[in-house]
């Protein structure tokens with residue numbers, strides 16, 4: 001916090017490397033540091049200033065999105081970018097330059113970061129913004145926590161008419177149709193996302209649901225004043241037996257989901273929590289994948305490589321590697337300030353792949369080959385397998401980025417992709 005004495009961060013450096021830890025909501029190993037220390041930011045969670053006239057919030061980096069939303073929405077302001085969980089921190093959101101269902105209209109979280117203070121391992125505290133320490137600012141947005149510890153940040157919030165969302169659901173059966181629906185709604189809908197059954201018998205007969213949404217304009221301001229995020233409704237108390245998860249059970253679930261949620265195109269009103277955070281409604285949802293867990297992978301390819309998406313769907317279907325939640329989203333062209341930011345214009349696919357050991361790793365290798373051929377990229381926040389060669393291809397500005405890494409900072413992800 002400004003004005004407090006220097007933090008003794010450098011004292012740890014002789015005993016091992018350092019890495020900031022937000023709330024561990026990254027799926028892969030970018031938030032892990034097996035060879036050193038994690039700097040847990042859970043206590044660094046205070047609000048510092050909020051200007052209700054301009055919507056500028058200053059808070060410590062460990063402040064979580066759910067707490068910020070419960071504070072700001074009743075005052076008519078919303079976080080500008082909402083990923084699929086509310087349990088992440090501001091520091092984690094900056095370090096992964098997170099995106100949400102509004103990427104096509106607003107870009108990434110980094111586009112709304114006004115400034116932050118970065119603590120380096122030598123004890124120096126640098127204020128970074130588009131005007132001050134600019135290169136460090138750009139390296140830290142999407143910088144995977146490797147440039148130092150963000151202490152606090154100032155973020156521009158967006159005004160909110162209502163927390164309720166008016167949602168229209170449409171079906172699609174090909175990836176081309178999904179692209180058409182995305183393009184048609186890009187200017188009229190702030191949010192859009194699609195779900196699909198990713199074990200189709202035929203990629204030209206998909207079961208896909210396209211959701212487009214806007215904040216309700218009719219709703220009275222009363223719903224803002226009384227806003228609270230809904231608590232989880234369900235808990236998965238134990239790991240499910242892995243034999244329950246196979247091609248047949250997943251297909252059955254996906255069929256049920258498709259028919260339950262498809263509508264005839266009429267509008268529906270959804271609560272904030274239902275629309276933005278369906279998974280947060282189930283505590284320990286990851287236990288559905290059993291003791292061995294799963295790999296999540298999220299990739300993006302330019303639209304000209306639409307065939308790559310289809311090829312990956314064919315591969316998933318052929319291998320029968322079950323995935324409930326396959327999500328498709330079309331990213332827009334708004335550039336992020338981050339040197340290593342993942343989102344870029346194109347078609348984005350996110351998948352869960354059950355952990356079946358070598359079989360799953362082989363599938364991830366095959367997906368990597370396809371993404372490289374398609375000139376796309378994989379999201380580091382949702383990865384624990386990408387090769388050093390793939391990383392260099394996915395992130396062409398990595399050579400500029402490495403100059404800004406704090407020499408005492410390290411992560412398991414970075415050890416792997418930097419080939420050390």
Ligand SMILES: Cc1cc2nc3c(=O)[nH]c(=O)nc-3n(C[C@H](O)[C@H](O)[C@H](O)COP(=O)(O)OP(=O)(O)OC[C@H]3O[C@@H](n4cnc5c(N)ncnc54)[C@H](O)[C@@H]3O)c2cc1C
Pocket residue numbers: 019020021022023024025026027030031041061062082083084085087088089090091092093095096097098099100143144145146148149150151279280381411
């Ligand atoms: C259900 C679910 C849905 C998700 N949906 C999306 C989505 O739609 N879009 C999306 O982009 N992501 C999504 N994610 C991923 C998640 O939003 C990101 O991984 C996010 O960065 C996690 O934040 P965290 O605070 O838990 O940070 P962690 O996972 O703990 O850390 C993430 C990175 O941030 C760094 N870091 C954390 N705090 C600081 C700090 N104070 N200073 C410097 N570096 C720091 C860490 O070192 C690490 O590199 C989802 C995750 C889940 C579980």
